[in-house]
Amino acid sequence: MGRTHDGLPASEGLAFGRIRRLDWEVPRVPDRSIEPDQVEAELDEFRAALEWARGRLEQIREEAARRLGEMEARIFDPQLLMLRDSEVVGGTEKLIERNHFAAPRAFQLRMLELKTLWARTSSAMVLDRLNDLEDLEVRVLHRLLGHPEPGVWADEEGPLIVVARNLTPTLTVQMDPDVVRGLATEQGTRTSHWAILARSQGIPAVVGFVRLDNGVEEGQEAILDGRVGRLVVDPDERDRTVYRERQVRIREWEEELVQISRLDAITLDGHLVSLRANLDLPSEAERARDRGAEGVGLFRTEFLVVGRNAMPGEEEQYEAYRHVTESFPNRAVFIRTFDLGGDKFPSFLHMPAEENPFLGWRAIRVCLDELELFRPQLRAILRASVHGDLRILLPMVNDVAEVIRVRELLREEEAVLRSRGIAFSTSYKLGILVETPAAALDAAELARHCDFFSIGTNDLVQYTLAVDRSNARLANLYNPFHPSVVRQLHQVSRVGQAAGIEVSVCGELAGTPLGAFLLVGLDIHALSVAWPNLPEIKKVIRSFRVEDARKAARRALAASTSEEVTQALVEGIGDAVDLAAFSGRWSLSIP
Ligand code: PEP
Numbered sequence: 001m002g003r004t005h006d007g008l009p010a011s012e013g014l015a016f017g018r019i020r021r022l023d024w025e026v027p028r029v030p031d032r033s034i035e036p037d038q039v040e041a042e043l044d045e046f047r048a049a050l051e052w053a054r055g056r057l058e059q060i061r062e063e064a065a066r067r068l069g070e071m072e073a074r075i076f077d078p079q080l081l082m083l084r085d086s087e088v089v090g091g092t093e094k095l096i097e098r099n100h101f102a103a104p105r106a107f108q109l110r111m112l113e114l115k116t117l118w119a120r121t122s123s124a125m126v127l128d129r130l131n132d133l134e135d136l137e138v139r140v141l142h143r144l145l146g147h148p149e150p151g152v153w154a155d156e157e158g159p160l161i162v163v164a165r166n167l168t169p170t171l172t173v174q175m176d177p178d179v180v181r182g183l184a185t186e187q188g189t190r191t192s193h194w195a196i197l198a199r200s201q202g203i204p205a206v207v208g209f210v211r212l213d214n215g216v217e218e219g220q221e222a223i224l225d226g227r228v229g230r231l232v233v234d235p236d237e238r239d240r241t242v243y244r245e246r247q248v249r250i251r252e253w254e255e256e257l258v259q260i261s262r263l264d265a266i267t268l269d270g271h272l273v274s275l276r277a278n279l280d281l282p283s284e285a286e287r288a289r290d291r292g293a294e295g296v297g298l299f300r301t302e303f304l305v306v307g308r309n310a311m312p313g314e315e316e317q318y319e320a321y322r323h324v325t326e327s328f329p330n331r332a333v334f335i336r337t338f339d340l341g342g343d344k345f346p347s348f349l350h351m352p353a354e355e356n357p358f359l360g361w362r363a364i365r366v367c368l369d370e371l372e373l374f375r376p377q378l379r380a381i382l383r384a385s386v387h388g389d390l391r392i393l394l395p396m397v398n399d400v401a402e403v404i405r406v407r408e409l410l411r412e413e414e415a416v417l418r419s420r421g422i423a424f425s426t427s428y429k430l431g432i433l434v435e436t437p438a439a440a441l442d443a444a445e446l447a448r449h450c451d452f453f454s455i456g457t458n459d460l461v462q463y464t465l466a467v468d469r470s471n472a473r474l475a476n477l478y479n480p481f482h483p484s485v486v487r488q489l490h491q492v493s494r495v496g497q498a499a500g501i502e503v504s505v506c507g508e509l510a511g512t513p514l515g516a517f518l519l520v521g522l523d524i525h526a527l528s529v530a531w532p533n534l535p536e537i538k539k540v541i542r543s544f545r546v547e548d549a550r551k552a553a554r555r556a557l558a559a560s561t562s563e564e565v566t567q568a569l570v571e572g573i574g575d576a577v578d579l580a581a582f583s584g585r586w587s588l589s590i591p
């Protein structure tokens with residue numbers, strides 16, 4: 001058997017290829033000085049390298065705009081601006097002119113000064129800007145030193161599985177999906193910007209490997225499973241057969257799934273489930289619709305802020321929300337307000353460095369403190385409500401006061417729009433993501449102020465079990481089938497029913513066969529799943545009876561361990577669903 005490494009799934013799909021290491025790191029720069037009469041030539045060389053970098057970035061930006069949309073392409077603007085920034089350019093030129101440093105040495109030193117300065121003055125909030133700066137530094141230094149550009153491979157070198165410590169958005173977008181078939185990294189999370197871009201480009205990715213320098217060699221054959229979160233290096237015949245068969249099965253299945261996407265998400269005994277899509281980018285709306293989404297259960301809006309050096313304008317947001325809303329006429333579209341903090345720090349917000357960012361200034365807490373950021377988002381949503389059935393989804397709410405405050409703000413922004421004569425609708429709904437035990441336990445109080453609940457199991461599991469969802473070392477402890485989670489799901493479902501408000505689930509749990517089975521069994525009839533999973537989950541829903549799901553859910557609720565919960569579900573679903581075909585992380589059928 002090949003050597004198996006486990007990480008965390010970040011982008012779906014199965015990839016076969018040869019390992020190629022990508023060291024996107026600042027190269028070693030020789031300690032070289034120049035003679036005074038070489039200054040002009042050295043300055044010319046430096047400027048030429050900047051010019052080349054500008055050309056490259058513009059090319060990548062254009063490519064990103066073509067493949068992913070103009071809005072997404074804006075993540076490259078900070079680097080393009082840095083290329084004209086006098087602190088970057090002038091600072092380096094001075095070191096060449098006055099200290100007679102060779103261009104690479106001068107540039108590296110200047111970058112170091114800036115990184116130190118920024119890191120000291122504004123701590124965690126500049127993470128993104130530091131990443132941009134480092135990205136630029138690596139690109140320009142490789143050019144100045146005459147090294148080949150990292151991350152660029154010819155067609156004949158593929159198919160490749162790229163192994164790196166971490167990646168950046170620019171790198172991910174510049175990769176050709178025909179050559180780079182998979183990505184494996186030690187750092188980064190599913191919500192890292194580059195991972196979002198990998199998903200949009202259909203490149204399978206796994207993050208959070210503990211050590212990839214151990215037994216993973218350049219040129220080795222490998223298989224990457226982006227759904228399970230696994231890298232098999234040097235696979236033997238058996239591995240190859242298992243995965244090839246799985247690939248064939250997925251292809252056959254995909255054909256079948258195309259047919260399924262046109263059918264209703266209805267159980268064998270006639271219960272309709274609203275099956276909606278989770279989107280990370282507006283450009284995914286069409287793909288979600290083609291795969292049969294009946295609306296959008298979670299539109300994450302962080303793409304508008306992460307990696308940006310300026311707040312997104314109301315107009316730009318309005319266009320994005322309108323685009324998604326209009327893609328789903330007569331269907332519900334849940335727009336989640338900015339979920340910043342945790343691992344997402346935009347460079348324009350002064351976010352303090354925190355010991356525990358996931359327990360810190362995050363999500364609704366940030367929005368309610370940073371009204372300059374929040375108010376334009378609310379206005380943009382109110383305006384987009386004219387075009388469809390919009391629902392405002394607030395992340396990480398613990399307390400009714402937070403909901404009451406948002407209602408107040410909405411009324412104030414309605415007045416602003418009215419005074420400006422701008423059209424908006426008041427028919428939107430307002431609700432919360434239930435993603436902390438506080439919200440789940442206090443659901444009855446919250447229900448009095450909310451039009452709906454959407455359960456965010458990704459965070460609910462993390463906060464209930466006190467297990468960091470982005471720590472691959474703890475992946476086996478991160479179990480959504482823990483009895484404490486199942487009981488909270490049940491509690492929120494019951495409270496929602498009693499209050500007459502819709503309860504949906506938009507965490508990854510809903511996108512797994514056993515998860516969907518459990519949730520429907522708990523009388524949750526609205527699920528929102530990552531858009532690539534839509535047809536599979538629809539097929540699952542069409543394969544079982546609600547009565548069986550309820551029976552299994554009752555057994556799961558009486559279970560005392562996660563294993564008993566899973567067993568109850570596996571037995572309950574029986575032969576109705578071929579779990580082996582899914583091989584999801586919690587479906588017990590990983591080869
Ligand atoms: C969740 O926490 O379950 C959720 C859907 O939100 P995110 O994954 O963006 O934190």
Ligand code: MG
Pocket residue numbers: 395435456458459
């Ligand atoms: Mg969440």
